[in-house]
Amino acid sequence: MAGMRAYLDYNASAPLLAAAREAMVAALDVAANPSSVHAEGRAARRLIETARRDVAELVKAKAGHVVFTSGATEAASTLLTPDWRMGRGIIRMSHLYICEADHPCLLNGGSFPASQVTRIGVDANGIVDLEAMANALAAHDKAAGLPLVAIHAANNETGVIQPVDRIAEIVKSVGGVLVVDAVQAAGRISIDISAGYADYLILSSHKIGGPKGVGAIVAAADLMMPKPLINGGGQEKGHRGGTENLPGIAGFGAAAREALIGLEAIDALRRCRDEIEAIVKMLIPDVEIFGTGAPRLANTTFFAIPGAKAETVQIAFDLAGVALSAGSACSSGKVGPSHVLKAMGQGDSPGALRLSIGAATGAQDIEAFRLALAEIAARRVGKEKAA
Numbered sequence: 001m002a003g004m005r006a007y008l009d010y011n012a013s014a015p016l017l018a019a020a021r022e023a024m025v026a027a028l029d030v031a032a033n034p035s036s037v038h039a040e041g042r043a044a045r046r047l048i049e050t051a052r053r054d055v056a057e058l059v060k061a062k063a064g065h066v067v068f069t070s071g072a073t074e075a076a077s078t079l080l081t082p083d084w085r086m087g088r089g090i091i092r093m094s095h096l097y098i099c100e101a102d103h104p105c106l107l108n109g110g111s112f113p114a115s116q117v118t119r120i121g122v123d124a125n126g127i128v129d130l131e132a133m134a135n136a137l138a139a140h141d142k143a144a145g146l147p148l149v150a151i152h153a154a155n156n157e158t159g160v161i162q163p164v165d166r167i168a169e170i171v172k173s174v175g176g177v178l179v180v181d182a183v184q185a186a187g188r189i190s191i192d193i194s195a196g197y198a199d200y201l202i203l204s205s206h207k208i209g210g211p212k213g214v215g216a217i218v219a220a221a222d223l224m225m226p227k228p229l230i231n232g233g234g235q236e237k238g239h240r241g242g243t244e245n246l247p248g249i250a251g252f253g254a255a256a257r258e259a260l261i262g263l264e265a266i267d268a269l270r271r272c273r274d275e276i277e278a279i280v281k282m283l284i285p286d287v288e289i290f291g292t293g294a295p296r297l298a299n300t301t302f303f304a305i306p307g308a309k310a311e312t313v314q315i316a317f318d319l320a321g322v323a324l325s326a327g328s329a330c331s332s333g334k335v336g337p338s339h340v341l342k343a344m345g346q347g348d349s350p351g352a353l354r355l356s357i358g359a360a361t362g363a364q365d366i367e368a369f370r371l372a373l374a375e376i377a378a379r380r381v382g383k384e385k386a387a
Helices: 018-028 039-058 072-079 130-138 164-173 246-283 310-319 339-343 363-386
Strands: 066-069 083-086 089-099 117-120 146-152 177-181 200-204 215-219 300-304 353-356
Touching (some): 039 066, 072 200, 117 130, 130 146, 146 164, 310 363
Parallel strands (some): 089 117, 089 146
Antiparallel strands (some): 066 215, 300 353
């Protein structure tokens, strides 16, 4: 229909769910500070603790092990520090090990100086080199402190899922600490932090249909935590100061409840993604779809049209009423190929298009994408004939 657009950029930000909106509106009517001890304050606190339980349930954690933050970037900045505490004792993380294809919030190394950061490469599909990781950790100087490993559970561009269980085994074998960026994975694959999946998870509300500006650190246990990035009045058990964002947290909790239910519909999402990829292959026979040799999120496809700049094609889609990304939204506007493609050995690629879908994606969205891509393919053929 005229004026209708197809939104196919869920990995950048999922549309706000009705349940999350309703929870936020209800929380806006609660005027009290959650730290106040009067009845109104206790009502605000109940909303936060309900959301805490819902977020914990999404990843099979204990509610008391969830620390709310302003988003995933703050969570990463908090966790990627040499300075940790166990009770009143100080724990030192002497070296950070990350993956070349990680999100920029991990790649920047947090509070670690560059000399204390090691990047582990990936294969052509974007899977981390487990042997290289094991060798790097085996050579770690334990006398200097513990090794801290941070890696994404699922890549935000390709959707490729890392073998976190195997990574956890390697990290545990050397007594290290594992931080997993589960921003794209939560609500799209089952995660059970209680089963040894990770020591700490990073979550983001707006990737699962909650509001922007809210995230969480989820710990497998509460014995050890990083030194607080934000000190204040002791909120979040002293792990993150500042009055809590009550409406945002309430919306996050509601979105987490919906995401847990949504895990049951992953197969339907995968069929939708496969239908889209079939359309791409039919209209662009020489297309390259990245990461197909590894497990991927059911909602993501990352593809390149040979000879075409991803940014140019993205604009064509936008003009045709289809919203998708030329790589990560966090890297939009930057010149040059995706750092993920570089890590995968695709440094000469002019970039790729990321299409990511969700539960609300329907037949009309797929048809809008097909029509737009058909026009792009026709113009491409015309240019090749003219040349």
